[in-house]
Amino acid sequence: MIKTIAINKNHECLTNIDIKELIEGDFLWYWVDFDCPADEEIKLLKNPLHFHPLAIEDCINNIQRPKLDYYDDHFFFVAQSINGESLLREEVNIFLGENFIVSFHQEASIEIEKVWNRIIQASNIENWDSIQVLYHVLDEIVDNYFPIVEKIEDVLNDIDENSTRRPMRLLLQDLYDTRHDLLSIRHVISPMRDLVYRIINSERLKEFRPKMEYFTDIHNHLIKLSEMIEENRELTTDIRDSYLSLNAHQTNRIMQVLTVITTIFMPLTFIAGIYGMNFVNMPELEWKYGYIGTLFVMLLIGIGMFIWFKRKGWFK
Known part of the structure; x- marks a missing residue:
């Protein structure tokens, strides 16, 4: 049409x-x-x-x-x-x-x-001309960038706060998608900033020089948008590092608990292994209280190691 x-x-x-x-x-x-x-x-x-x-x-x-x-x-x-x-x-x-x-x-x-x-x-209408139309079109295009960037900022704030307690896997996926969106927008804003800068400084557009202050305003908006994009990309990096650090910390805590449990059961497994060999000349096997005594000794060893680990700060 x-x-x-x-x-x-x-x-x-x-x-x-x-x-x-x-x-x-x-x-x-x-x-x-x-x-x-x-x-x-x-x-x-x-x-x-x-x-x-x-x-x-x-x-x-x-x-x-x-x-x-x-x-x-x-x-x-x-x-x-x-x-x-x-x-x-x-x-x-x-x-x-x-x-x-x-x-x-x-x-x-x-x-x-x-x-x-x-x-x-x-x-x-007497104040309008062709260069004025060009300015308004570019100004509308640039102004429409702001709601898009601000919407992405809201998404980042939701990811950062995680008020809905979403799983970390889904949060990281949203974070990477948002980072990709920021990169796509930057691939538009940076060339547009260069275009407007070239318009402002072009000698061949000198007949439109009195109108260049309008394009300077557009250029300032594009600079602000570029700064917003970079700040949000840095924020995505910080959030990503925080989540990865938290994930590593949780993994370390799990490994620590498993290590404590394994360490406690090592001497108990050793004792159970000795008395599971069933050699003939093992006097404890024929002792009346051998089974109860062995369990009592294993219980004391387990409790003692638990108290020792707790004093060493392994459960903090």
Whole structure:
């Protein structure tokens, strides 16, 4: 589906105008949005829009990282949003010219939709232009990163507190999944930060220099997000180390108890082994109180060793 917005010289917002009329018409600026376009609609990028073949190829391939490319009469931006449910990356391609902006995305974009509705409902449409649209789209994309990162922080807090007393095996699995999610988000945020930094410092975008303070604000948000990602990754490492240390401590305690029990039973097993040989010349075998006496001696040895181990602090 293709949607269009055009602003005429009377600062009136017109919609659903044919692309050829937009190119040939006398408009202050216009915006064309390729929303999940069909193959026939994709061909319009080449004719009549006449964008560079490499940029069109990047739109179709949909495997690009955030970047900025320069062409003769337009700039080409690749941005990435994040699906809040699946955390999958969704590419948003933008062509920017002196009096036009063209967006291309193969998945529905809530960021594009928000900015689109904002323009249609704007009472100050004279303050809008193509670079302003680019800023708002990137700003919406970056703003939508925050709820995703904050949601992951909540998951980490639940894992850290473990108020439901879930088994350690399940907690570690959730922890590793969360760490993987943080890594996936970082692979989006870091290139986006580089993209916005390049926009701010690009000499070829100098005609838009008065608007760069807006992009500086986006860059600051991306820096904050990067710091949040790194802090949460460090937190996952700390939680993982704590759980592994706790698990090792519990294992050591179990081994300690088993060692004490084994050590106590070693002399008892030795005594039982001696009197289990049944040699003829073993006087204790024919003693009337031999069985009771042997049990009493074994009991004393067991109690004595238990008291000795306790005094040594093996049960603390």
